[in-house]
Amino acid sequence: MQTTRRTLLQMLGALGLGSTVQAAGCSDDAPATGGDAGLGGDAGGDAGLGSDAGDAAMASDVPPEPTTLFRHGVASGDPTPEAVIVWTRVTALAGARLDPTVEVRYEVARDTAFTMMVTSGAFNTTAERDYTVKVDLTGLSPATTYYYRFRALGMVSPVGRTRTAPRGEVAQVRLGVVSCSSMGHGYFHVYRSLARRLDLDAIVHLGDYIYEYGTRQYGGVREYDPPTEITTLSDYRRRYAHYRRDPDLQALHQQTPFIVTWDDHESADNSYSEGAENHTPSTEGAWSARKAAAIQAHREWMPIREHETPGRIWRKLAYGDLVDLILLDTRLWGRPLQVNNADAGLTDPARQLLGADQEQWFFQEVSTSRARWKVVAQQVMMGQLVQLLNSDQWDGYPAARQRFFSLLRAMMVQNVVVLTGDIHTSWAIELTETPQDSMSYDPATGRGALAVEFVYPGVTSPGFPQVIANTVLPQVMRESRHVKFVDLVRRGYGILDITPTRLQSALYLHVDGETARPSPTDAAFATAWSVAHNSAHLVQDQAAAPAPSAVPPAAPTP
Numbered sequence: 001m002q003t004t005r006r007t008l009l010q011m012l013g014a015l016g017l018g019s020t021v022q023a024a025g026c027s028d029d030a031p032a033t034g035g036d037a038g039l040g041g042d043a044g045g046d047a048g049l050g051s052d053a054g055d056a057a058m059a060s061d062v063p064p065e066p067t068t069l070f071r072h073g074v075a076s077g078d079p080t081p082e083a084v085i086v087w088t089r090v091t092a093l094a095g096a097r098l099d100p101t102v103e104v105r106y107e108v109a110r111d112t113a114f115t116m117m118v119t120s121g122a123f124n125t126t127a128e129r130d131y132t133v134k135v136d137l138t139g140l141s142p143a144t145t146y147y148y149r150f151r152a153l154g155m156v157s158p159v160g161r162t163r164t165a166p167r168g169e170v171a172q173v174r175l176g177v178v179s180c181s182s183m184g185h186g187y188f189h190v191y192r193s194l195a196r197r198l199d200l201d202a203i204v205h206l207g208d209y210i211y212e213y214g215t216r217q218y219g220g221v222r223e224y225d226p227p228t229e230i231t232t233l234s235d236y237r238r239r240y241a242h243y244r245r246d247p248d249l250q251a252l253h254q255q256t257p258f259i260v261t262w263d264d265h266e267s268a269d270n271s272y273s274e275g276a277e278n279h280t281p282s283t284e285g286a287w288s289a290r291k292a293a294a295i296q297a298h299r300e301w302m303p304i305r306e307h308e309t310p311g312r313i314w315r316k317l318a319y320g321d322l323v324d325l326i327l328l329d330t331r332l333w334g335r336p337l338q339v340n341n342a343d344a345g346l347t348d349p350a351r352q353l354l355g356a357d358q359e360q361w362f363f364q365e366v367s368t369s370r371a372r373w374k375v376v377a378q379q380v381m382m383g384q385l386v387q388l389l390n391s392d393q394w395d396g397y398p399a400a401r402q403r404f405f406s407l408l409r410a411m412m413v414q415n416v417v418v419l420t421g422d423i424h425t426s427w428a429i430e431l432t433e434t435p436q437d438s439m440s441y442d443p444a445t446g447r448g449a450l451a452v453e454f455v456y457p458g459v460t461s462p463g464f465p466q467v468i469a470n471t472v473l474p475q476v477m478r479e480s481r482h483v484k485f486v487d488l489v490r491r492g493y494g495i496l497d498i499t500p501t502r503l504q505s506a507l508y509l510h511v512d513g514e515t516a517r518p519s520p521t522d523a524a525f526a527t528a529w530s531v532a533h534n535s536a537h538l539v540q541d542q543a544a545a546p547a548p549s550a551v552p553p554a555a556p557t558p
Contacts, residue, residue: 069093069155072241073250073558074148076162076257077303078317079202081142084162084257087303088150089132089244090125101126104133104152112147112159112556130237132300142167142320145552158250161555162257163201170320172548174199176256177494177505179206179263179421180458181243184219186514188248190459190493193508193522195251197495198554199547201319203256204496206421206456207263207331207379209302210239212278219462221515231284236297244301253303254555260302261313261327263379263422267294270392272335273355291332314358316365323498324371326362328378330394333358338391346396353397363404367411372500372533377419383429383453386436386479393422405433408450414534416451417503419496424463426492426507427455428485428529428538435482443481446537454505454529456494457487460514464488484538485529492523497545504530506544 071091078085086106092098104123110116119139125131133150140146143166150157166173176194194203211218214228225242226235243249264271267290269278275287284290295311298304304313311332317325334355339346354362366374381393382401394401408416418431430449432441441448457463464472469488476486492509508523528541 067093069152070150070157072244073253074150074157074160075253075303076148076160077202077259078305078315079163079165079257079259080317081165081167081320082140083136083138084140084146084164085303085305086135086137086148086160086162087133088157089130089241089301090152091131098127098131102131102152104150106133106135106148106150108137108146108148110144110146112553114147114149118146130297130300134300134303134306136305140164143170147555158254158558159555160253161255161552163552165201165318166320166322168320170322171499173201173319173323173496173498174547175259175496175498176200176203177206177419177454177456177496178203178459179456180208180424180461181249182208182211182219182265182458182461183222183224183243183246184211184213184215184217185458185462186219186221186460187517187519188246188459189510189513189519190491190523191246191252192248192519194493195248195255196522197547198255198551200256200495203252203258204325204377204419205258205260206377206419207261208265208421208458208461209260209262210243211265211461212239212268219460229278231290231293233293233296236293237300240297240301251557254558258303259317259325259327259377260304261329261377261379262298262331264331266298267291267332270338271331272337273332275337277338295332314354314361318371319498321371322500323373323375324365324369326365326369326374326376328354328362328376329358330354330379335397338396341391346391347398349399351397351399353394353400359400359403363407366413366416367407372415373498373503374413374416375419375496375498375503376416379420380422381420381427381453381455382418383427383431383455383482384435386476402433405431405450409433414536415503415531416536417531418451418453420453420455421458423455424458424461424491425455426457426485426487426490426509426526427453427483428505429453429455430482430484430536430538432482432536435480441482443484446535449482449536451536452531452538454494454496457490457492457507457509459493460491463490484540485527487526490526492526495544500533502530502532504528504541504545506541 069090070088072089075087076084090102101124107120108118123133123135125133142164145163148160212230215224226238230236230239268276279287314329315327330353334352430446431451431453432449434440466489490509495506497504506528507526509526510523513520525544528544529538530541531538
């Protein structure tokens, strides 16, 4: 589809660079369809910026009727030193119906042949939970790879591979990091690339695991099921089921545990606690009902450990003495309505992003952590942009950000690293209260920086077209002393390699290929940035950290 002037202005306005559209020579030859494209085009309506889709016939990923009960594969997540969640779902075979209750047995072993059995048991699933199965396996050993499978009604699932977290002194942790997978914009080659990497302890997914739009509303490469925008519990369940039939996503879930948080598209674009930009109560019903449906489907379909309070996904997972992984919810828990930049409420010193209870918990976890590295996985960019024009990010909640920065300074908390998704672009940023003040912050040495932030690109969701990026990028780097690296175009993933002496984020990016099936190439190494122990200064590395020489065998391909 054509890129419109309005869409470009929306995207560039997020950076305060709307005037650069003239220089880029973009035409105004198609009507805008609405929605706030934001930074990176996270919006409905026009497939717009960065979309590789045209108006040609779309690919259908809805397979024929199921020939196995375990149509959606297996998954695992939220590892601790002695426990991990394992997941599957049973689906009626063609022409059959499931009983109201189905017994699903699980088996766990230390080898792919299941000769070294560890535990087994049964789980009764029902229609009330969409026939999903989630088992919190306990009594496991730390830093151990396990293999698991399920049995029901005479059929056996694929074998899954998972790994518990370590305990005590830890020499290395490796995490894959992804975000923003718009099926409408292409194929999940990033997931397939990561599925081949058997050296990872877990995958951290920063949100926008699904998108709520209907077919052609945002991206035109693949169809959605259901084909309309999702608003009800049945809709959200069908959308997760559609995503989990994707072979590349299934392959990654099969090999590596996931640690997930959500962003806005798991419910609706630019959502907040009491509503969303992409929600119209007069035609789509009460937001409270839609939000509850989105939360329930996420709880059923994702391998996340369930809190007694539905909707609470903020939590901490520890990797021995090396890493405390602190996961936040900057979307649905405590966020008030985003305001425009002229609103007096923007600078209210009491303005929240997390909500008072989550913020108190977060500050307590960061300030009392005994781990070497405090890694904060959350949704929206924390680092300041030169001009405050994206109120969906921490820029729109400056008092909340300042309270966090003040805590780090007052408590002298070291080794804090923030992981961010949402905006389909890649950034490496030194976090400081005063990025433009030469007296208090020196970008050459990192003096005055309190933490660092890595922003990760989309799996498929689009960034900027190259012609616009060529215009935008020089101005971003010129006016943002605390920003060390930006890529506004390419999709991909990150590898976070953590040791006691340094933390490195390596980026693997695609030039193109998301619309091709199969993938022409894997994502290639693009750059790596690291921060040393007790430093908040980013340094560019020439290569990614080497993977361990020995890794546990892959789960067998179905």
